[in-house]
Amino acid sequence: LVSGTLDNFIFQGEKHITRGPELCVWRAPTDNDKGGGFVSFAHRWQRFNLHNLQNLDVVLRFVHDIDRDFELSVVQTLGSPPNRAVFKVFIRYIVNQAGHLTVDCVIEPVRKVPPLPRVGFLLECSPALEIVNWLGRGPHENYPDRMSSAFFGHFSSTVDEMHVPYIVPSENGARQQVSWVSLGSKTTGAATLFCSKDSLFSFSASHYSDAELSRSNHQHQLVRNESVYLHLDVMHM
Numbered sequence: 001l002v003s004g005t006l007d008n009f010i011f012q013g014e015k016h017i018t019r020g021p022e023l024c025v026w027r028a029p030t031d032n033d034k035g036g037g038f039v040s041f042a043h044r045w046q047r048f049n050l051h052n053l054q055n056l057d058v059v060l061r062f063v064h065d066i067d068r069d070f071e072l073s074v075v076q077t078l079g080s081p082p083n084r085a086v087f088k089v090f091i092r093y094i095v096n097q098a099g100h101l102t103v104d105c106v107i108e109p110v111r112k113v114p115p116l117p118r119v120g121f122l123l124e125c126s127p128a129l130e131i132v133n134w135l136g137r138g139p140h141e142n143y144p145d146r147m148s149s150a151f152f153g154h155f156s157s158t159v160d161e162m163h164v165p166y167i168v169p170s171e172n173g174a175r176q177q178v179s180w181v182s183l184g185s186k187t188t189g190a191a192t193l194f195c196s197k198d199s200l201f202s203f204s205a206s207h208y209s210d211a212e213l214s215r216s217n218h219q220h221q222l223v224r225n226e227s228v229y230l231h232l233d234v235m236h237m
Helices: 041-047 210-215
Strands: 009-011 014-024 054-064 070-080 084-095 101-109 118-125 129-138 151-158 175-185 191-206 228-236
Touching (some): 014 084, 014 101, 101 118, 175 228
Antiparallel strands (some): 009 014, 014 118, 054 070, 070 084, 118 228, 175 191
16 A cells, blocks of 8 residues: 555664654544534534544655665655545655755645644654654744743653643644754654654644543543654644
């Protein structure tokens, strides 16, 4: 089965990314997202299946340039089976011999969609990558509508420490206006995965998937995954 997404990313024998990067336009709904019944954001997102977009069609093109960099161009049609297309996605992956992965992405809605909770990539990373460093807003959680108490600087944390235990689990832990973020080994502390963009972005890192946060009604019901779920967003509601 051809999906058009990377299955994993291995460099010098180490598997740093076990899934992704893949497009993500959904978040675990907050209380505000759920308010309003059938006209709520959460209900409208569910109608468009934003939490579980599937490949309806994939076109791949492989290229090796003169420097022996690997390039993969992908055109995906995402939506709900059998034929309810929602997005056309154009992605280009470039991998060089130094282990740098560059991802360019253009997203085009093919139908009118509700306001999106986020636009970005989701990566599932190695459990060894527990140490988080970033240059951006911090040190505490901050979102586009509440950043005034968060200062711009260089901050460090762990993936476990970034989780914010709201009474009802939901989207949490993001940091805004970030220039770069790195995940490092919990044994050596050395940065292993380094992510940057040509403009500011937001990120969150968690041991809980969006599906798990959405499924659980209380903190004690959450099932912690050893993997690290890393969101890199160009936009967050």
